[in-house]
Amino acid sequence: MFKYQLQVTTGQQSFGGTYDYVFLTLIGKEGESERTELKTCFGFRAGTTEDFTVKTTSSLGELLLIRVEKDPFLVFPEDEWYCSTIVVRTEGGEVLVFPCYRWICRGDKVELRGGRALKVSEEDHDLLTEHRQKELTFRKSLYQWDVLVEGLPHRGRFDEVSQLPTEVHLSAAKANELSHERFLVAMELKLKGIIGSKESWESIDDMANIYWTNRTPMSGISLQIKLLIFISSMLQRNVVIWCPPVNSTLNRSFWFMYNEILKLPFGCTQWNKLKPIAIQLQQKPSEQNPIFLPSDEETDWLLAKMFLRNTEFMVHESTHHLLFTHLLAEVFIIATFRNLPEIHPVHKLLISHFQDTMVLNVGGRKSLLEPGGALALCSLGFDGLMELMRNHFGWGWMDGWMDGWINFNFFFFFFFNRFVRAVVEHYYPTDSEVCADTELQDWINDIFTHGFLGNKASGIPDRFSTPEEVTRFITMAIFTTTAQHAAVNSGQFDYSFFLPNAPPLMRKPPPTTKGQSNMKMILETLPNRGDTAKSVMMLWVLSQRYSTFVPLGHYPERFSEPAVKKMIEQFQAELSDISEAISARNSGLDRPYTYLDPAHIENSIAT
Known part of the structure; x- marks a missing residue:
């Protein structure tokens, strides 16, 4: 025995x-x-x-x-x-x-x-090789590709959360907590008669008081700031400036344009140092396209700022948030389950960054994008949002992503890259090791084909040749599902809960003349009470930190190799040092920026 x-x-x-x-x-x-x-x-x-x-x-x-x-x-x-x-x-x-x-x-x-990670070439028993093949065959039957909209990354073929495999389910605690949070945020608005109301707001102050209880410290500050204008530093040389008050300040100004919005059918810096000096709502100068100035009538300038922020909100939610985090994360997840067995080192490295994402994506497609959803009701409508996302998706994404983050936050990005490089080179010390891993090659080819639609201009490879290429892509994937998502998601309620700061919908077209606006027109242009409730409830639920929160850099004991465990410990120690430095810097600020503090970054797209 x-x-x-x-x-x-x-x-x-x-x-x-x-x-x-x-x-x-x-x-x-x-x-x-x-x-x-x-x-x-x-x-x-x-x-x-x-x-x-x-x-x-x-x-x-x-x-x-x-x-x-x-x-x-x-x-x-x-x-x-x-x-x-x-x-x-x-x-x-x-x-x-x-x-x-x-x-x-x-x-x-x-x-x-x-627990030891193994590549397919390292299997030493026919039973294990067969098990590996059966696992992928079964997973490919579960995780199949489907098309959300032509020209955008493909999605998993799941229309209902109930169709998802057990391994990607939400925990019962997380599901209960999300349900409870939605109930709580809806209850106050229902008691106030706001949910479902088609009436316009009676005043801007009423919009500020939509919630009495659901507030955050920063949402209170955003109310004091009132209308925030975020200005990018991209100078648009094709703009004809024909307004003398603007010409006089060009040497000290920043520009941003959303000219792609105008092709579609309509259905932060230091606030005390950068000030908006002019807003032009169309591209070509004409008498029907005035340049609005702070010296104009108060309601004219206010309305112009709201239209500007409406545009920024739609670009942010559709491209920076939905497309470049949620949709790409789903591509990484489906490709990983289809091509990398659980024993594969890259599967072990990435799986912790996929927790809860599939449930949120599948549920979000129904609650946000279907008719009546919080995003589908925006000024562009569903078709317009999809076209906007397609327009953003055509450029050299990989190079742009890397350059953007390295230039913006090199210190932070450096630690991600160093950790991933150490793990990758442990399993792939040579180019030949990379080229010989057929599962790894199938994985990146699936991502290239279904995520980036075979577009070589995206900068995404269709196969890997070197450990450096593997490191670069995996770093990007992890950063996208953690820090990048935190940057575009965590502060949404703080800065957009006061809806005039970020109106998803403008019910009237942009003004074509000055001197015709008044507060009644502004209130009739902003979303009605019911649509405001949908947007604010969405922002609150997405921005919360739930009890199931898993901090950045947390890897359960999926690896048994001591060397890899040491790499993880080193990465966690470096993240802790960064967190302490950010906390110390924030302690002296009236408006601390916490969203990229590693202690506040979730390990996956879980909200």
Whole structure:
């Protein structure tokens, strides 16, 4: 009789335990154990480790796999279980760790590999090679490509959250918390009669008081600032300036233009130092396209600023937020599950940056983009937003992304790149190692084909040739799903909750003459009460930090190699140092910028 001692750890997630029956089978080079029930007195409780013994009549030889299954207990409803790790001690004293870190549903058959990351060329047993191939074949049947809109990155073929595989489900705690938060933010507005109302606001101050309870420190400051104008430093040389008051200040001014908006059908710096001096709402100078100035009538200047911010809001939400974080993250996720088995080093490195994203993307497509959704109701409408995103998607994205972030925040970016390079070079010390990894090549080709639509001008490679190319792309992928998303998402409620600062919808066309506006016209142009509620509720839910928050740089024990564990520890220490430096700098500021503090950056697109 041979005995294998097991330690099964259930994750600390709320509702992560289960009362269901759990069965386990050990699979070795010389055979497999019987399907053994792991019996407990009170079920598998969150945050606990249970000890078990599996007996076999003969030695299994070198242990290769563990198969985990879960069957229902009595007639209780579905009781998902979050298994963290299973540790096996053989009779010879060998200790093997099998990472899981995923939800397991009834009927699932989850087969776990050991913690050491392996490329396909390193497999040394036919059973493991076959298992690897079967895993990818099964995953490709689950994660299939589909088209959201022609000319944009492809998406997963999931129309409902219920269609998603168990491994990408939200935890019950996160789902409950999101549902509860939506209920709370809606309740006050419902009691006030705002939700569903088609009436215009009676005053700007009423819009500021839409919420009495849901406020943040920065949202209060944004109310004091009133209309914020963010000015980029891109000088547009094709603009004809024909207004003398503007000409006189050109040597000290910054410009930004959204000329692509005008092709579509309509359906922060230091505030005390940079001031808007002129706004032109169309591209060609004419009597019907005045340049609005701060010296104009107060309502004229106010209305021009609102139209400007309406444009900025649509560009921000559709391109910088939706397209360049959520949609690209979904491409990375689908390609990873289709092409890289769990044992692959790049899968192990990236999987922690994908938590909750698929559920949010699939749910968001219905709640935000379908008719009546918070984004579909914007001035451009759904078709206009999609066209705007297509216009932004055609440029050399990879080079632009890298150059932009390195120039903007080189110090921060440097640590991401150094960590990824260390991990990549550990597994791919030479060019030949990169070229020989067929799974890695299939992965980047899938991303190139379905994410960037085979467009070589995007700068995305269709295959990798060097460790440096692998490092560069993976750095970009991790940064996109963490810091980049934090930068464009976390402050949305703070700066846009007062809707005139960022109106998603303008119900009347831009003014073509001066002196015709008044406050009544402005209120009739801004979103009505019901549409305001949709936008503000969306911004509140997206900007919250939930109890399931996982900080940047957190990698569960998916790697067993000591060298890689040390790299992760070094990366975490560097992020901690950056966080302390940012906190010290922010301590003396009236308006601290916290969104890129590593302690405030979530490890994935989870909101």
